[in-house]
Amino acid sequence: QQQVKQSPQSLIVQKGGIPIINCAYENTAFDYFPWYQQFPGKGPALLIAIRPDVSEKKEGRFTISFNKSAKQFSLHIMDSQPGDSATYFCAAQRDGGATNKLIFGTGTLLAVQP
Amino acid sequence: NAGVTQTPKFRILKIGQSMTLQCTQDMNHNYMYWYRQDPGMGLKLIYYSVGAGITDKGEVPNGYNVSRSTTEDFPLRLELAAPSQTSVYFCASSYLQGNSPLHFGNGTRLTVT
Numbered sequence: 001q002q003q004v005k006q007s008p009q010s011l012i013v014q015k016g017g018i019p020i021i022n023c024a025y026e027n028t029a030f031d032y033f034p035w036y037q038q039f040p041g042k043g044p045a046l047l048i049a050i051r052p053d054v055s056e057k058k059e060g061r062f063t064i065s066f067n068k069s070a071k072q073f074s075l076h077i078m079d080s081q082p083g084d085s086a087t088y089f090c091a092a093q094r095d096g097g098a099t100n101k102l103i104f105g106t107g108t109l110l111a112v113q114p
Numbered sequence: 115n116a117g118v119t120q121t122p123k124f125r126i127l128k129i130g131q132s133m134t135l136q137c138t139q140d141m142n143h144n145y146m147y148w149y150r151q152d153p154g155m156g157l158k159l160i161y162y163s164v165g166a167g168i169t170d171k172g173e174v175p176n177g178y179n180v181s182r183s184t185t186e187d188f189p190l191r192l193e194l195a196a197p198s199q200t201s202v203y204f205c206a207s208s209y210l211q212g213n214s215p216l217h218f219g220n221g222t223r224l225t226v227t
Contacts, residue, residue: 009154032213034213034215036216041220041221042218042220042221043204043221044216044218046215049213089156093213095213101159101162102157102216104157104158105156106155107154
């Protein structure tokens with residue numbers, strides 16, 4: 001299956017909280033899992049990405065956790081700030097092939113309240 | 115570098131009208147893409163191109179056409195606009211195939227009434 005299921009649709013946290021966004025996939029051929037961040041009126045931008053040979057990747061306050069057996073991965077934002085308020089998309093891709101074909105999740109609208 | 119530039123930012127079309135969404139990139143990327151973004155639906159690939167003169171259909175190509183005469187430009191043509199084409203359209207480019215980051219423009223918000 002080509003779908004990537006993302007939850008929740010929206011999320012509100014207080015400043016300093018740790019929002020968690022979850023994604024699940026079915027196609028075991030997927031082997032690259034990026035997260036994109038989109039601010040209002042802008043295009044998405046790559047935030048962080050992981051391959052299934054590691055279970056966790058951290059970049060600053062952003063962490064991806066990956067569970068290969070469950071075919072799930074999640075984004076955690078430590079010490080969240082109002083500036084993190086954005087829409088977050090997970091995605092999955094099968095490496096190789098002649099083209100770049102990302103399958104995107106449906107997005108999570110995050111609001112971090114001051 | 116400007117990155118990926120899309121014009122116009124906003125457009126309202128009447129049913130049956132046609133228009134071209136412009137996209138240009140100055141990063142010398144071979145790979146370019148058109149996505150549409152609908153609320154609660156994520157990003158769906160319309161068309162993509164792996165280089166000048168080469169284009170192919172994505173997931174939702176019906177009602178659209180593209181061309182790629184230069185590395186820099188990848189216009190998207192809407193013929194006979196329909197309300198179902200009301201959406202936000204994003205152009206993107208990438209340096210390599212595979213696990214190369216997509217660089218998105220800021221989008222064109224299109225309304226068909």
